[in-house]
Amino acid sequence: LQRLIDEGIEEDETLDYKAKLPPSTDNDKKEFAKDVAAFANLRGGFIVFGIKDADGKPVGFEGDRGLDILSSDDTLLR
Numbered sequence: 001l002q003r004l005i006d007e008g009i010e011e012d013e014t015l016d017y018k019a020k021l022p023p024s025t026d027n028d029k030k031e032f033a034k035d036v037a038a039f040a041n042l043r044g045g046f047i048v049f050g051i052k053d054a055d056g057k058p059v060g061f062e063g064d065r066g067l068d069i070l071s072s073d074d075t076l077l078r
Contacts, residue, residue: 001051004058011056014045019052019062 003009011017016035022028039045051058 001048001061004048005051005060008057011053013042014039016045016047017051017053017056017058018047018049021049 009015016039022032035047039047050062052060052062
């Protein structure tokens, strides 16, 4: 992940940066599902959570270590 930032690897058809996990509202879940479906329908790829971007270029981590996750169980349930 640090290499993506250090080398300025830009978003493209197979790479997307998201600073935070999507909120748990129905609308946000639908938007996340659209993002995943778009990747699946094209040729696959990676959605990387915890990296902030500016105009598709990674600029750093969200928080000190990326995502602030209370516990892995909470994330999996979400």
